[in-house]
Amino acid sequence: MSQPLLQAQGLYKSYGRHKVLRGVSFAIAPGTLVGIVGENGAGKSTLLRILAGDLRPSRGKVLRSGAMGYCPQQVVLNDALTVNQHLDYFRAAYNITSLRRADELVEQLGYQAYRRDLVGTLSGGTKQKLNLTLALMHQPEVQEDALGIPSTGKKER
Amino acid sequence: MYSSIGHRYLTAARYALLEQVRNRFALVLLLLFVPLWYYFGFLFTTDAPIAFKFRLTNVFLQVSAREVTFLTLGLNAITLIVGFMLFTATRKNTHFDHRLVLNGYPQPLLILAKLTSLVAVAAAVSLYASAVLYAYWRPHSLPLVWLGFFGAALCYGGLGLLLGVLVRGELEGFFLIIMLSLIDTFIQNPIGNPAANQEIVKGFPAFAPMQIDVAGGFTLVTPWLYVFISLAWLAGLVLLGLSIFWWKTRAWSVHTEPLSAESTTTSVESTALNNV
Numbered sequence: 001m002s003q004p005l006l007q008a009q010g011l012y013k014s015y016g017r018h019k020v021l022r023g024v025s026f027a028i029a030p031g032t033l034v035g036i037v038g039e040n041g042a043g044k045s046t047l048l049r050i051l052a053g054d055l056r057p058s059r060g061k062v063l064r065s066g067a068m069g070y071c072p073q074q075v076v077l078n079d080a081l082t083v084n085q086h087l088d089y090f091r092a093a094y095n096i097t098s099l100r101r102a103d104e105l106v107e108q109l110g111y112q113a114y115r116r117d118l119v120g121t122l123s124g125g126t127k128q129k130l131n132l133t134l135a136l137m138h139q140p141e142v143q144e145d146a147l148g149i150p151s152t153g154k155k156e157r
Numbered sequence: 158m159y160s161s162i163g164h165r166y167l168t169a170a171r172y173a174l175l176e177q178v179r180n181r182f183a184l185v186l187l188l189l190f191v192p193l194w195y196y197f198g199f200l201f202t203t204d205a206p207i208a209f210k211f212r213l214t215n216v217f218l219q220v221s222a223r224e225v226t227f228l229t230l231g232l233n234a235i236t237l238i239v240g241f242m243l244f245t246a247t248r249k250n251t252h253f254d255h256r257l258v259l260n261g262y263p264q265p266l267l268i269l270a271k272l273t274s275l276v277a278v279a280a281a282v283s284l285y286a287s288a289v290l291y292a293y294w295r296p297h298s299l300p301l302v303w304l305g306f307f308g309a310a311l312c313y314g315g316l317g318l319l320l321g322v323l324v325r326g327e328l329e330g331f332f333l334i335i336m337l338s339l340i341d342t343f344i345q346n347p348i349g350n351p352a353a354n355q356e357i358v359k360g361f362p363a364f365a366p367m368q369i370d371v372a373g374g375f376t377l378v379t380p381w382l383y384v385f386i387s388l389a390w391l392a393g394l395v396l397l398g399l400s401i402f403w404w405k406t407r408a409w410s411v412h413t414e415p416l417s418a419e420s421t422t423t424s425v426e427s428t429a430l431n432n433v
Contacts, residue, residue: 053259056409064411076256079249080176092168093262118179134260 002029003065006051006142011060013046020046021057030141045073048144066141067094071134075127079120083111083130086119087137094138102137109133165263169270176246177278183242187282191234192289198223198230199293207347210354212368213380220375222348227294228302228370229346231286232309232363233338239282240313240320240334243275247321247402248330255406264406268399275318275395279310294374301373308387309366313338315394316362322401342367362390 004027013021020043028034036044049055051062052070077086087102106112109129114122119130135144177183202223209225211218258264283306287299296302317334324330345367347353358364365386372380 053408053411062411070259076252078253080179081172089172092165093257093260095261
């Protein structure tokens with residue numbers, strides 16, 4: 001059996017009296033695709049945010065080996081910077097040399113025409129694509145995606 | 158490894174500054190509001206002498222009402238613009254900065270980059286306001302007037318940063334900056350406030366910059382004490398603002414270590430989400 005990449009051990013989370021997570025435990029092996037489903041307010045986003053280190057659990061811990069790519073549910077970008085500047089900024093964050101994977105993703109998602117455009121001028125769909133590119137450009141072993149990305153490669157505003 | 162600490166700091170500082178440069182509304186305010194404000198001061202005041210209490214020597218200086226008003230208007234314009242610039246940038250990008258930290262950007266470097274942009278913006282805006290002032294009036298020491306402007310700009314930049322992480326709504330933040338700047342700067346002017354020479358004005362952030370500016374405008378004294386008081390205001394506001402920024406953008410620890418194969422399951426073993 002291969003080593004797990006991500007492991008949650010007895011995660012609890014409460015917002016005041018409202019208990020959202022009650023002892024969530026799992027381990028995920030490489031190459032596994034896991035979906036988290038549940039009613040609105042069930043705690044899916046809370047769980048993902050805890051796994052990414054964005055939120056502190058009330059109890060329990062997360063173990064991870066290798067890099068992680070976290071794509072936030074809401075677009076988190078800087079409107080005053082261009083697409084290229086975002087890629088450069090996140091290259092420094094991930095401490096990686098090459099933008100090869102980022103270039104591939106931009107091409108695959110079909111928004112290379114906007115690389116020099118300010119993010120504030122882009123359509124919602126293109127922002128989502130950049131949001132995803134930033135999460136995957138360092139080729140992480142663990143990928144968390146809370147988005148629905150339109151697959152069209154056509155220009156949209 | 159790709160980036161040295163220096164390279165990562167420069168990257169963050171470059172983008173923090175670039176963002177300020179792209180704040181078009183602030184640039185328009187700077188280009189139009191500052192000269193217009195001085196012009197109004199020129200129109201609506203006279204050269205009649207007025208007593209201003211210069212605290213360093215503890216004497217009343219007889220100064221031109223118009224010239225001391227130029228200093229007040231300069232301080233008011235600068236504090237509004239720099240406060241607005243830092244507030245907007247901080248408020249808009251706290252989530253973005255948090256994302257950078259979650260993805261490995263060292264938090265101290267982002268904080269240092271914020272401080273760099275604060276100092277650079279404050280220095281540039283003060284320089285511009287001093288240069289425009291020179292077209293209306295020749296103070297004894299323009300560099301000292303700049304220093305007073307710079308002190309006030311740093312202080313309100315720190316305030317903008319603090320409000321940016323503290324206040325939820327944009328309007329609330331703008332309103333607070335406008336009100337504080339108006340009260341703070343005009344209370345120091347004996348024309349607008351006959352009580353300006355009383356002790357109470359010492360407790361306001363614009364007190365020390367105004368004293369520095371009056372020293373630069375009408376004397377040959379360098380009031381180092383008031384330079385340090387300005388820096389103390391900056392340090393207090395920035396420390397508070399950056400502490401909240403640090404808390405809001407911190408990454409909670411996720412243990413990154415090789416995991417044992419014993420605990421592996423190929424799928425989610427158990428879930429205990431709410432209302433499951």
